[in-house]
Amino acid sequence: MVTSTTQPANDENRQWYVAEVPTTPGIRLERACFGQRVAPRPEPGPGEVLIRNHYFACDPMNHAWVKGLEARFTAIPPGGVMRGGVAGRVVESRHPDFAIGDAVTGFLDWADYTLSDGSDYTGTPLQRVPADLPLATGLATLGMTGHCAYLGMFDIGRPKPGDTVVVSGAGGAIGTVALQLARLSGCRTIGIAGGDRKCRFLRDSLGADATIDYRRESVPERLQALCPQGVDVFFDNVGGPVLDAVLARLARGARVVICGGIAGYNSDVPGLQNHLMLAIQGASMAGFFYFDHVHRLAEANDRLAGWLRSGALQEVLDVAEGFDAVPDAALGQFAGHNLGKQLVRITDAS
């Protein structure tokens, strides 16, 4: 049932499109990039489905669609409809594998509706959201967010019980999952986040053993106090001086997971000075490109869904309401406004 004033009129399809190509360097979007317009509601052709979009996923990947990413993504041409993570339900189907009401996710149009031939803009088949879980979970724990935490923590971080695991951006989308995966692995967990609200949440609700508020506290001093034996696993979402401070405290054989570097997306941060600690401590630092690991996602989904169902893993969502909320939500993550996964809900349905 659709009742919200945020709904489009019949036969209309509101779209966010690339109004201006961003000119600033780095992984960055600007308000001027976002243009809104209304187009006719599309009609599915043979083999196609029409998806009513319910949620958009805000994450740093949004920039890659708009600006392109060398050798990985072609930029959306100016005037093109913006793309990103979308969760929705099939409302018309001329595709044998999809029925009306099916809950799906994919990298699709940031619009009221998307047409699909069964796959998304990356060529990946539309993903199904399990019927017993909320639609939004398909963009959070069972979406790119949860997958990045899973692949980064288990394939690169390889935590062992008793390890000291530090997570930066721990109050963010991936950080809230990564920290919990370390806790589930029997590790001592330390979350680095900005502000007392996030730090308290990490300790009180997600079971972090300790937190560092990088806005109020000296990260190097707190790391020294909290990690006298060094850091065994660092799951890094921010880069910059926080990464440099943790490199200086690595334990022997430590593993550093480079998942993101949001500190470097929006400003000129100082470069890393302490990479030689990798040699001194026999440590490694590695990243992964999400789209190279799609063959692992069934395994990740099975385990993540299991932990969600048992209550071992808590999903943390930060949901902005309404179609017009997109630019604020998409830009706010670079300022660390969100606690958990930033979504925009554009309908009243769930």
Add this chain to the structure above:
Amino acid sequence: MVTSTTQPANDENRQWYVAEVPTTPGIRLERACFGQRVAPRPEPGPGEVLIRNHYFACDPMNHAWVKGLEARFTAIPPGGVMRGGVAGRVVESRHPDFAIGDAVTGFLDWADYTLSDGSDYTGTPLQRVPADLPLATGLATLGMTGHCAYLGMFDIGRPKPGDTVVVSGAGGAIGTVALQLARLSGCRTIGIAGGDRKCRFLRDSLGADATIDYRRESVPERLQALCPQGVDVFFDNVGGPVLDAVLARLARGARVVICGGIAGYNSDVPGLQNHLMLAIQGASMAGFFYFDHVHRLAEANDRLAGWLRSGALQEVLDVAEGFDAVPDAALGQFAGHNLGKQLVRITDAS
């Protein structure tokens, strides 16, 4: 037979000692650190051998003995005899495992003579130099230099035939070995070095497919031209802007070996900006601490010695002559003066 004027008088033992504790930050030594004095020639007690030292090995590790390295080495106290790689021959033995004339290496005194109980200052047993190979080889290809190239290239770099392998500091001690190991692995090899003399040597004598002279050429531009498909393995001895430039050109699944960072030892270099390429390309960057891998050295020595004997691997030595040459040789490596392994020969014997 001892004839050189560089020889000590009978019963004398010239020593280099820590005259001033260096106060500059970073991995750095200064001329004022080096003091020379004469002590009596030591006498071996029960279970000890007296070694006549022939060669000293100059490498960045020298600083770690003098200044200490957190959680790894205690600094030599001021006035203490300097330590470093030494190759010599047993001249007196009260140890059942050593006979007069035995060729040995270890981390020992930088003096004419060293006493040993059969092990060196790291607690490692004295290493034997094979009788068919020069004594100096025990400090170069079969010493820490060759071992670092071997462990870094094969354990971390893991080159496959056809890979594009870039080596920085390619004209240095470890670089000359690492580049040849990549060539022996069937890879396309690109050496980065300073100056035409080194670059020509790498191409003409060591078989490098191409070189980049970082003093005259733009490293980013040359990398783009030489590596259109990206860099599969980067063996880094220098850090700083060269490392940053290669990070920007990594191929998917690339491996970066952090072996050294001499660019950062002696000056304030800009920090790394491109570490996020590890995530974009699913790449890894790792180092190793030599002393954690002593269990691997027998294997390394067997293979390296085999390649030396067959002529597949060429040993590149830069030998300074005479006891007084120590400070210039030890400091000159930070300015890139040496081509290959920098040694100081303090006797006329070989």
